[in-house]
Amino acid sequence: MYKHSGSRGSGAPGWVLQRITGILLVVVVIGHYFVMHSDPASGHTYAAVLARMHHPFWKMFDLTFITVGLWHGLNGTWGIFRDYKMKPAVSLTIYGIIILSGIAFWVLGVNTILSF
Amino acid sequence: MAYQPKPPDGWLKTNLKYNKHKGSWAWILHRITGLGLTAYIYVHIYALTTLTQGEQAFDNEMKLFTTPVFKVLEWLLFSLVLYHAFNGVRIVLVDWADGAKYHKKLLTVVYGLGVVLFIGMGVLMFREPIANMFASLR
Numbered sequence: 001m002y003k004h005s006g007s008r009g010s011g012a013p014g015w016v017l018q019r020i021t022g023i024l025l026v027v028v029v030i031g032h033y034f035v036m037h038s039d040p041a042s043g044h045t046y047a048a049v050l051a052r053m054h055h056p057f058w059k060m061f062d063l064t065f066i067t068v069g070l071w072h073g074l075n076g077t078w079g080i081f082r083d084y085k086m087k088p089a090v091s092l093t094i095y096g097i098i099i100l101s102g103i104a105f106w107v108l109g110v111n112t113i114l115s116f
Numbered sequence: 117m118a119y120q121p122k123p124p125d126g127w128l129k130t131n132l133k134y135n136k137h138k139g140s141w142a143w144i145l146h147r148i149t150g151l152g153l154t155a156y157i158y159v160h161i162y163a164l165t166t167l168t169q170g171e172q173a174f175d176n177e178m179k180l181f182t183t184p185v186f187k188v189l190e191w192l193l194f195s196l197v198l199y200h201a202f203n204g205v206r207i208v209l210v211d212w213a214d215g216a217k218y219h220k221k222l223l224t225v226v227y228g229l230g231v232v233l234f235i236g237m238g239v240l241m242f243r244e245p246i247a248n249m250f251a252s253l254r
Binding site: 019022023025026029030033034037038039040044045046047049066069070073074076077080101105108109111112115116 | 147150151153154157158161162164165167168170171174175178181182187190194197198201202204205207208211212233237240241242243244
């Protein structure tokens, strides 16, 4: 069944989405760094996070950020593995690890955001 | 389709033997920084789960993350972000615009813009130690 694992379909939708999410992340990640990590005095107390999380905008922002960031990172990682000829069992194991860990950490992140 | 046999020198040696020009290094760096950033997003998500354990747990953790060692690591991580972001834009320009005609010039822009913003971020992050350094010179 997975004899040609990784070669089913052309992979074009993933390729296009990788570029679209990438363009979004260029703006968002560099912006995130300047907003959150450039001022040593700002934003990193529990009170500051609580205040920010009261705005639905920042909740939506963080949910989008986690979803798009994880997907782009893991789709890229799978793209690297796809370049190598792997035995089906190895390929399936790596794909499984990527999918399962991706879902697990997405749930972990979403749980943190929605706990406010 | 049968699996192709290993190259006589093994995969690693064969890969290392290829001639590498600017573009090959850009490609290699893009993959390494991409894997690094993906690993980091896992760490980032996990580290922030202390937010669910209340104020004290989170503020204690932030005390560790605001020590000089972590501040420097935070700054160095930005270099991965900058390279991957700007080289990513370069890839999109090559794929969707006329980037293939000037991809080497774009690479110079990628590195140049990256260095400028990296130093800029360093100045912002370490504004206090830098100010103290100059104050002691006076």
